[in-house]
Amino acid sequence: xxxxxxxxxxxxxxxxxxxxxxxxxxxxxxxxxxxxxxxxxxxxxxxxxxxxxxxxxxxxxxxxxxxxxxxxxxxxxxxxxxxxxxxxxxxxxxxxxxxxxxxxxxxxxxxxxxxxxxxxxxxxxxxxxxxxxxxxxxxxxxxxxxxxxxxxxxxxxxxxxxxxxxxxxxxxxxxxxxxxxxxxxxxxxxxxxxxxxxxxxxxxxxxxxxxxxxxxxxxxxxxxxxxxxxxxxxxxxxxxxxxxxxxxxx
Amino acid sequence: xxxxxxxxxxxxxxxxxxxxxxxxxxxxxxxxxxxxxxxxxxxxxxxxxxxxxxxxxxxxxxxxxxxxxxxxxxxxxxxxxxxxxxxxxxxxxxxxxxxxxxxxxxxxxxxxxxxxxxxxxxxxxxxxxxxxxxxxxxxxxxxxxxxxxxxxxxxxxxxxxxxxxxxxxxxxxxxxxxxxxxxxxxxxxxxxxxxxxxxxxxxxxxxxxxxxxxxxxxxxxxxxxxxxxxxxxxxxxxxxxxxxxxxxxxxxxxxxxxxxxxxxxxxxxxxxxxxxxxxxxxxxxxxxxxxxxxxxxxxxxxxxxxxxxxxxxxxxxxxx
Ligand SMILES: Cc1cc2nc3c(=O)[nH]c(=O)nc-3n(C[C@H](O)[C@H](O)[C@H](O)COP(=O)(O)OP(=O)(O)OC[C@H]3O[C@@H](n4cnc5c(N)ncnc54)[C@H](O)[C@@H]3O)c2cc1C
Ligand SMILES: Nc1ncnc2c1ncn2[C@@H]1O[C@H](COP(=O)(O)O)[C@@H](O)[C@H]1O
Numbered sequence: 001x002x003x004x005x006x007x008x009x010x011x012x013x014x015x016x017x018x019x020x021x022x023x024x025x026x027x028x029x030x031x032x033x034x035x036x037x038x039x040x041x042x043x044x045x046x047x048x049x050x051x052x053x054x055x056x057x058x059x060x061x062x063x064x065x066x067x068x069x070x071x072x073x074x075x076x077x078x079x080x081x082x083x084x085x086x087x088x089x090x091x092x093x094x095x096x097x098x099x100x101x102x103x104x105x106x107x108x109x110x111x112x113x114x115x116x117x118x119x120x121x122x123x124x125x126x127x128x129x130x131x132x133x134x135x136x137x138x139x140x141x142x143x144x145x146x147x148x149x150x151x152x153x154x155x156x157x158x159x160x161x162x163x164x165x166x167x168x169x170x171x172x173x174x175x176x177x178x179x180x181x182x183x184x185x186x187x188x189x190x191x192x193x194x195x196x197x198x199x200x201x202x203x204x205x206x207x208x209x210x211x212x213x214x215x216x217x218x219x220x221x222x223x224x225x226x227x228x229x230x231x232x233x234x235x236x237x238x239x240x241x242x243x244x245x246x247x248x249x250x
Numbered sequence: 251x252x253x254x255x256x257x258x259x260x261x262x263x264x265x266x267x268x269x270x271x272x273x274x275x276x277x278x279x280x281x282x283x284x285x286x287x288x289x290x291x292x293x294x295x296x297x298x299x300x301x302x303x304x305x306x307x308x309x310x311x312x313x314x315x316x317x318x319x320x321x322x323x324x325x326x327x328x329x330x331x332x333x334x335x336x337x338x339x340x341x342x343x344x345x346x347x348x349x350x351x352x353x354x355x356x357x358x359x360x361x362x363x364x365x366x367x368x369x370x371x372x373x374x375x376x377x378x379x380x381x382x383x384x385x386x387x388x389x390x391x392x393x394x395x396x397x398x399x400x401x402x403x404x405x406x407x408x409x410x411x412x413x414x415x416x417x418x419x420x421x422x423x424x425x426x427x428x429x430x431x432x433x434x435x436x437x438x439x440x441x442x443x444x445x446x447x448x449x450x451x452x453x454x455x456x457x458x459x460x461x462x463x464x465x466x467x468x469x470x471x472x473x474x475x476x477x478x479x480x481x482x483x484x485x486x487x488x489x490x491x492x493x494x495x496x497x498x499x500x501x502x503x504x505x506x507x508x509x510x511x512x513x514x515x516x517x518x519x520x521x522x523x524x525x526x527x528x529x530x531x532x533x534x535x536x537x538x539x540x541x542x543x544x545x546x547x548x549x550x551x552x553x554x555x556x557x558x559x560x561x562x563x564x565x566x567x568x569x570x
């Protein structure tokens with residue numbers, strides 16, 4: 001089976017998020033970048049499906065040229081092909097993102113045939129729009145379900161499980177389908193040395209798309225107010241037991 | 251013109267986050283000087299109780315909507331929106347709320363602002379403040395659309411009361427076919443969870459500083475003694491030391507216990523947003539400069555491997 005995973009490059013801030021002076025982006029000069037966590041698990045899920053059923057896995061991202069780093073990382077853990085929809089690196093709204101990805105997917109499918117399954121993250125780590133996968137699915141006219149923490153494929157169907165308080169909801173979609181997953185669906189593997197070497201040689205396809213802005217435009221970011229706390233230093237375990245007693249949990 | 255709010259309910263009882271979305275909807279309707287309508291979709295919708303805060307309740311039912319079907323719910327909203335042309339549609343910022351709203355957005359080709367915390371309706375182009383990074387960053391955005399689609403960030407608004415004279419009820423039957431119910435709940439499985447991480451009154455959480463899966467033994471003992479649940483950081487789940495269901499944070503579970511005991515967790519922002527609603531935070535860490543320590547209410551500077559077992563012994567001693 002052919003699986004496509006849409007991944008997004010995001011910065012990995014530590015203790016706090018620092019903004020650039022104009023407030024329009026995260027100060028990332030000293031930050032490393034990563035693949036948004038839900039999508040990292042989607043990549044692992046795709047590789048496990050390939051291992052079980054054969055076929056191939058492709059990753060697709062819309063982002064700056066530097067996003068090739070995330071595509072190569074995906075290749076180092078077992079992804080076969082990668083496509084970049086290049087942008088100038090600024091914040092792209094969800095409608096434009098979905099339109100760009102849709103155009104690239106249609107072009108890829110036009111050349112190589114349809115993907116059986118397209119995986120998204122439930123929400124991107126940095127934007128949290130909760131919508132790009134659903135927009136793309138409607139653009140392709142395929143069934144879609146989000147918030148998924150377990151998938152099985154068989155008999156041209158995908159069975160997907162969504163966690164709810166006290167259990168799971170089960171969905172069953174005919175392939176080709178689109179599924180948006182959450183971290184925890186799989187435990188991502190680490191790259192092997194040979195995977196790393198192979199990923200260096202991966203040829204990344206570029207697909208240029210003219211992006212038209214959607215109806216929601218970012219003006220600026222703002223850090224939420226931080227609460228002032230005075231930390232009480234507790235000397236030892238016995239003093240900690242006193243604290244727990246005071247808090248009424250002993 | 252009106253404002254329309256999607257009601258999510260659990261067996262007829264309007265959920266707390268849905269009541270928060272009603273609060274946002276009511277304030278938008280008041281700003282615009284218009285009525286607030288609500289819509290309940292599906293079979294269970296027949297019995298929900300909403301109070302006088304809502305002016306009109308739509309009950310949307312269809313034989314294909316016997317159980318939750320995101321596309322079918324989205325299509326139902328598309329048809330109701332086309333009939334009523336509300337100024338805005340508000341949904342709760344839950345898995346379902348965001349999912350259904352995104353279907354509406356995709357079908358109607360409208361922009362959608364997820365997890366909104368503030369809205370200014372003074373101009374035709376609305377100014378919204380929405381949560382990014384799981385709540386650790388705010389985005390100011392302009393929303394330009396004939397119908398504005400917003401989900402209300404959970405816990406950003408007080409829950410509306412469902413008391414008072416119930417509103418007028420109108421039936422709405424969307425025209426749907428099988429294609430709208432391809433994606434639907436076909437089965438449910440239940441797991442017996444005991445004390446769940448999300449609702450436990452106390453959480454003992456471990457990070458890289460716990461050292462490995464065995465290091466969680468004393469943390470489990472402590473949680474057991476205090477009637478709490480065990481949580482962890484993403485480093486711990488990524489290393490396979492604990493299942494992902496234990497992870498607290500942006501991509502894990504949100505917790506708000508009375509007491510959160512963070513053992514060997516540095517306090518990265520993505521962890522912090524998952525537990526910042528805790529009433530009391532206790533940090534146990536070797537590093538006095540760790541963000542978790544400087545943001546905690548109480549901190550013990552020391553090795554978790556020594557402190558936690560000693561604390562467990564001390565509690566046993568005091569109880570015996
Ligand atoms: C998009 C995104 C989403 C994320 N989502 C989450 C999430 O949901 N949840 C989450 O937790 N993280 C999340 N992260 C990861 C996060 O950024 C941090 O990497 C992670 O929280 C760090 O885990 P940690 O505190 O256990 O490890 P570290 O940061 O390595 O900290 C270990 C701490 O243990 C202390 N320590 C070491 N030895 C001892 C000892 N013997 N006794 C006491 N203290 C000791 C150290 O001083 C240090 O403070 C996310 C990251 C990104 C980019
Ligand atoms: N720039 C992007 N490139 C590739 N995939 C993306 C991009 N932005 C969003 N996605 C995918 O869409 C999902 C939902 O994103 P969002 O609607 O922004 O929360 C993400 O988890 C990704 O799988």
